[in-house]
Amino acid sequence: MEIKEFDDVVLKDGRTAGIVEVLDSTHFLADVGDGPSNWENIAIELKDIAWVYNRPNNSK
Secondary structure, eight states: OOOOTTOEEEETTSOEEEEEEEEETTEEEEEESSSTTTOEEEEEEGGGEEEEEEOOTTOO
């Protein structure tokens, strides 16, 4: 599975996350939370991602 910057993904623990930075093909920084007031920036790995549910048309 290829993950791109700004993809919205579902994590295996059920949370949704927005990819904010691709560090390499298996490591990413993502925002999780319900909105800007409680977003948390976390490091995730490809193995933590269940699927991509949204990819912007103009993604890198």
